[in-house]
Amino acid sequence: MRSIYCGQIREAHVGHSVQLVGWVNRRRDLGGVIFVQLRDREGLVQVVFDPDLQEVFDKANSLRAEFCVQIEGVVRARPESQVNADMATGAVEVLGKQLTIINKALPLPIALDDHQKNSEEARLKYRYLDLRRPEMTERLIFRAKVTGFVRRYLEAQGFLDIETPILTKATPEGARDYLVPSRTHKGKFFALPQSPQLFKQLLMVAGMDRYYQIVKCFRDEDLRADRQPEFTQIDIETSFLTAPEVRAITEGLVTELFEEMLGVKFDAFPTMTYLEAMTRFGSDKPDLRNPLEIVDVADLLAHVEFKVFNGPANDPKGRVAVIKVPGGASLSRKQLDDYQAFAGVYGAKGLPWLKVNDLSKGVEGLQSPILKFLDDQAIQGLLARLEVADGDLLLFGSDSYKVCTDALGALRLKLGEDLGFTRTEEWAPLWVVDFPMFEEDEGRLYALHHPFTAPLNASPEQLTADPLSTISNAYDMVLNGVELGGGSVRIHDNAMQQAVFKLLGISSEEAEEKFGFLLEALQYGAPVHAGLAFGLDRLVMLMTGASSIRDVMAFPKTTTAACPLTEAPSFANPQALEELSLAVKKTDA
Template sequence: MLRTHTCGELRMEHTGTEVTLCGWVQRIRDKGGMIWIDLRDRYGLTQLILDESKTAPELLQTARTLGREFVVKATGEVIERVAKNPNLPTGDIEIRLTGLEVLNPAKLPPFLIEDETDGGDDLRMKYRYLDLRRGSVRRNLELRHRMAQQTRIYMDGQDFIEVETPVLIKSTPEGARDFVVPSRMNPGEFYALPQSPQTFKQLLMVSGFDRYYQIVKCFRDEDLRADRQPEFTQIDCEMSFIEQEDILQMFEGLIRHLFKNVKGIDLPEVPRMTYADAMQFYGSDKPDTRFGMPFVELKGAFDTVDLTSGKAFPVFDAAELVVGINAKGCAGYTRKQLDELTEWVKRPQIGAKGLVYVRYNPDGTLKSSVDKFYSEEDLKGWVAQFNTSGEPCEPGDLLLIMAGETAKARKQLNELRLEMGTRLGLRDPNKFSALWVLDFPLLEWGEEDGKPETGRWFAMHHPFTSPKPEDIPLLETDPGSVRANAYDMVINGTEVGGGSIRIFQKELQSMMFGKLGFTPEEAKAQFGFLLDAFEFGAPPHGGIAFGFDRLCSIFGGADSIRDFIAFPKNNSGRDVMIDSPSTIAQAQLDELKIAVK
């Protein structure tokens, strides 16, 4: 080894020891008579010191040729530091140099290699190998490593076996778009990269491997955002001879194990909420439960009372749903603040036509933006509804109300609720609230390419999800009312995992394919191998997959998954560092029998 120690391990007990360190020059401070060099490696930072009166001239000359990010080998004695740095683990000591060797000089980096860098996203992605030297990014990848390590410890302790499944598979029409790979040996035919190992893990259950997991790379050719990448990682799991409750208990155990052993947090028992309740009270199937602010309906499907009728207010009269939230302690918002909030919900991203507010003043009076139409007695009725259906409404609170078509109004109010949670400091990234969401619809009606004539049922999760046993008869009479035997885990308003109990009988799976618009011939062509396997004794089984990158970002208190992936793509799906995707040579295209227009 070129070094005896790392730059993060030396302490006071090492004083008097001769050591050799290797690393990158973080910064140099030359004060004439004294030179200080901060040396950095993956493990930390150590200060080196040269005293002009006690140091050989050639050593001083070498030190003065150094620049940022030079790779050096430094030898010297560990001594007690005069001006200690309590913010640095090695801040009590420094190295009095007796030897210094430049292993490799370096160009001046295009941005500062520090936690608070001056490099923008594009520049840092282009030079990702430099960005990875920054302590903040390194700590993110160390967190990811611990998450993977603790996942394997937990799963091994529960008798799961890690099995690798194929990366070159068959393209299927359901779900997101596939990445496809041409086959040179089979011209005109293509592999697909897996969106998940779904069918393979079900086949492993048929094979008798009753507890499987894999930390696996998956691929989806879809539009990107902060929490999406074209290639991502899942903790993929499947179990046999179980019911939904077994899955919930097992994988709630995994999440609590990760919080305990990675974050040192004892996560309480995870509460459960039905999809219907999530939509009614939060307008989202992944509600952020770090704070309250549940929806209260003044007119809608869930409450028989209509507290808005007979007042000739056209916005409410024409609406399917009138629904609001209680922003605690916000009655003091100025007219300017309320106008700004109204403009915020009118943005194209939200799409609301307006916002109604009711101030519950500290003196107990009520003042609203619709006083022209509603008396104070009417407003007291609204307050009473909030007291009955939501959080207690008290003097000093502000009611924010939206109206419109049910699905749109809920979606818009969900966005407003999250925004108010952010403005009021209720979405602390260091606070964690987990939730199981259950009983999703099995099917949803949609159109191919937005054409009404192509309307058909689509699987809410995927075509292998089992319906609730008691709802199976509704598949023929009322498919939209069938509930899935499915579940999602949500943490801080982000879906981090989802799964279901699977169909394991050929007849029911064939019926499901029929509901999804597959002809028997199409179903056999696409999934005949699975239907055939079900005839050889498939056990009852189910599973779940967690988005590993998302879990890491939540544990790290970040919104984006990018900094928890060593070499991520940008929002256009490009790796700007290696310039990928790129064109390939005509000879390669000819060999693959691919014509490019």
């Protein structure tokens, strides 16, 4: 039915007969000649119907938007005055000779033109129509090319594409698992995997020393623009490679991918420790396109008679730090109040500020409601350390280390976006390394990455003696403030794995119940192994400039994890529930 895609016709095809299939993008009747824009996945081409072929002309006159049609015709050059430089096929058109209406279309429930303002709910309900929009079609084609490139690259590096189970056992974060009841094992449940982590480690024990998989994963948690209940990972695991060697392979993958797909050439990725990232940028995934930095000043303010500063400055768990905003002295009081409210979302109790209006006037050239609490020593120390200039603004954070860091880190990003500091046209990749093994919350330890991450140069005894000071052998790839992928060297020793479980409050009995198969496997010559998993959806979102991963997925869910198209989730068939020995508990909600 088709000899060529619409969007592939060029001047070289002039004089050729072609068969086209696709959808009517637009129909216009101009002075007795009908022009139809025909669209398929590769793009648009203009088809002209002349009244000389009356039967075909009459049929063309009946066409409406989104009719599915087949057209046979001859390619010809457009008159020079009618060339459309905005279309890839703008130098040619097709003179329609035959027209077959494959299927008519009802009036559309959503708009498909360039100026559509459909609600997201409507776009997802009629996703099969929304995906016809060239912008959406191009993103799915781009995604397919990305996965194709990834497969070719990894297979050239000796990696094997191996599938792992979808029906598996609940993870330590069991509350976030999607559970699947078993009909043949009454009262028992499978879980959908949050990642193939344990299976890919077992593949390393099995000797499959270079594994990869482009795999669906599932997580039942609150959603954001870059989160979905089901998402796709580029999952990679290796044996007998060090962390730097794994980083080199995966950095090569991303570097070659960007050059192939976008023509972007990266230099070697810089490496930054977790401590440096949190200290300078207030984030473990810093956006290096933004030049604003957080500067510690607790030592300069520990002596001042102002509890807002001297309290945290003299508290080992406190932090006092500043962001210098070049030109920020022009911000209004309302703008400053708005930024204070923004910082308050992250727990900050205030956002003290100081404007540098005219350095030549000394203290008289400064403006701040807190100026009266600062002595000359503190003021001169601040001005020198921040290297201020006329017109600068200083914004202070002063609280517990976490609140101060989180608030200033988020504020840094907002200021960069609002005031135009962030260089949106650039790419800024980096590796973040040397993460803490654990973080503490209300006296309990949690793994910063996951409980199968190995410590960096620590024995089980050393780890147990001082877990909060232990550094993990983990690494994250970050691009423009987005975590593209996270990985680590894994624990390959049974004693170390049991020590980590114990520190996380997982008893020997619980560890045996949930991870007995892994603990046993580690006793049969388990090799040193390491890996990394990329978020494919995030990667494609960044590369295409989409604002949400939903715009690079064919059939995503809403922010409430629902599917308007199929109306899932739905109530189960009572007979199915009976076979599964399940009953649904009714709630008031």
